[in-house]
Amino acid sequence: MKCDVAVIGSGPAGMAASESASLAGASVCLIEREERMGGVLKQCVHDGFGLFRFGEKLTGPEYAWRYAQKVRALPVDFMGSTYLKTVKKRETSFLLELVNSTHGVFSLEARTLVTAMGCRERTDRQIFLHGERPAGVFTAGQAQHFINIRGLMPGRRCVILGSGDIGLIMARRLTLEGAEVEGVYEVGERCSGLPRNVAQCLEDYDIPLHLRSTVRTIHGRERVEAVTVAQLDEEGHPLNGTERRIECDALILSVGLIPENDLLAPLEPEMDPVTRGPVVDQWGQTSVPGLFSCGNALQVYDLVDHVSESGHRAGKAAALLAEQSLATRAPRIPIHAQDFASYIVPQLLQCPSSEMVSMAFRPKTPIEKASLRIVQDGQDLVCQTLHWLRPAEMQNLPLDLSQANPQGPGLEFHLEQVMP
Numbered sequence: 001m002k003c004d005v006a007v008i009g010s011g012p013a014g015m016a017a018s019e020s021a022s023l024a025g026a027s028v029c030l031i032e033r034e035e036r037m038g039g040v041l042k043q044c045v046h047d048g049f050g051l052f053r054f055g056e057k058l059t060g061p062e063y064a065w066r067y068a069q070k071v072r073a074l075p076v077d078f079m080g081s082t083y084l085k086t087v088k089k090r091e092t093s094f095l096l097e098l099v100n101s102t103h104g105v106f107s108l109e110a111r112t113l114v115t116a117m118g119c120r121e122r123t124d125r126q127i128f129l130h131g132e133r134p135a136g137v138f139t140a141g142q143a144q145h146f147i148n149i150r151g152l153m154p155g156r157r158c159v160i161l162g163s164g165d166i167g168l169i170m171a172r173r174l175t176l177e178g179a180e181v182e183g184v185y186e187v188g189e190r191c192s193g194l195p196r197n198v199a200q201c202l203e204d205y206d207i208p209l210h211l212r213s214t215v216r217t218i219h220g221r222e223r224v225e226a227v228t229v230a231q232l233d234e235e236g237h238p239l240n241g242t243e244r245r246i247e248c249d250a251l252i253l254s255v256g257l258i259p260e261n262d263l264l265a266p267l268e269p270e271m272d273p274v275t276r277g278p279v280v281d282q283w284g285q286t287s288v289p290g291l292f293s294c295g296n297a298l299q300v301y302d303l304v305d306h307v308s309e310s311g312h313r314a315g316k317a318a319a320l321l322a323e324q325s326l327a328t329r330a331p332r333i334p335i336h337a338q339d340f341a342s343y344i345v346p347q348l349l350q351c352p353s354s355e356m357v358s359m360a361f362r363p364k365t366p367i368e369k370a371s372l373r374i375v376q377d378g379q380d381l382v383c384q385t386l387h388w389l390r391p392a393e394m395q396n397l398p399l400d401l402s403q404a405n406p407q408g409p410g411l412e413f414h415l416e417q418v419m420p
């Protein structure tokens, strides 16, 4: 089997990439290990999705359904229940090894490849919790899947460890379904989820958020019976005398997401140690020519509208490259995050860049008033003032970098605090 563009993953990023690649004239295969399109959105039954893209407040399944309809109206070859096993780079194409129950193991050759495989959740093994391994320890996404897709309650009295957005959303969901959520425990000094989720999911339901606190031990052999929590000092060590045993039957973990890129390892794309996604240019093209990345596989987004936007860009560029109308070897200059910017995506700028470049970043700490400057060789290309930046909220700004000199040195992305 052959196609111009293969897209792996049919979440919002993969659906948008397939749509834009197909509209640009490419033959597209969309590969998805689940039966239906939609990715994680299928289990996000609350609303708040699509305000930018559709100008409406939609639920996750509604947002997914709208995109799936757009993809189905196009000649995109959707292969559901099909798993990507391996990928190899050939001189001018990629060879994918796929498996499904109709064809068994089979191959697909694609001129360009868009990876949109989302991310996976960190588990208890990755945060070294003490105790046995009883039933009743779930990641927030698993708990969401149990309640919203399978109609099963993961527990009746729950403790949540970590204050990521999915954990906050699950605190509310569990409460609405009749469970008691004893509290949310966060190691850091700040909540890692969005302020609106703290207000709507915790404060509205009187669920306490304990900062600088953690779960030290899980008790129970067959099933979780209790956990011991403790407060932490500034270095993260448990404070003597603050340990407390809480009777519960479920511990829900919301302790971080990891972009899903393990299958790309044989292709050796350059990776960003902060985002844990590939290093890309403004089109989502990685250091491997013809390999594109978008959505949560590229960086963990907080708004699905931006996920779709990144898929849209990558799909269109992959289609243009497949028909050779996008230069593979156009000069690319690096962009370096400085000062209070913890990272920047894209990390490379393909020149010339006549279109606005959508740049995503997060500050390292909360900043009331910030100056953003993009500098090349001592000259300011962009200079803006921003207000109320928080690490939990990704900034996604369209910036004009058309003045960047392709022969010049790399760009410095400065985010500085301005004293009021």
Ligand SMILES: Cc1cc2nc3c(=O)[nH]c(=O)nc-3n(C[C@H](O)[C@H](O)[C@H](O)COP(=O)(O)OP(=O)(O)OC[C@H]3O[C@@H](n4cnc5c(N)ncnc54)[C@H](O)[C@@H]3O)c2cc1C
Pocket (backbone or CB within 6 Å): 008, 009, 010, 011, 012, 013, 014, 031, 032, 033, 034, 038, 039, 040, 041, 044, 082, 083, 084, 085, 116, 117, 118, 119, 120, 121, 140, 141, 142, 144, 166, 169, 257, 260, 263, 294, 295, 296, 297, 301, 302, 303, 304, 307
């Ligand atoms: C568990 C979880 C719960 C979330 N809940 C919320 C929420 O309640 N509210 C909210 O605003 N945001 C939520 N998010 C954020 C949300 O994931 C993103 O906004 C968005 O769904 C990311 O889209 P994506 O297309 O990048 O990835 P996904 O939606 O994760 O889609 C990735 C797709 O790739 C497929 N795939 C992966 N590997 C392979 C392979 N090898 N072969 C074939 N197919 C593959 C997967 O099956 C999946 O369908 C949640 C994220 C996670 C991980």
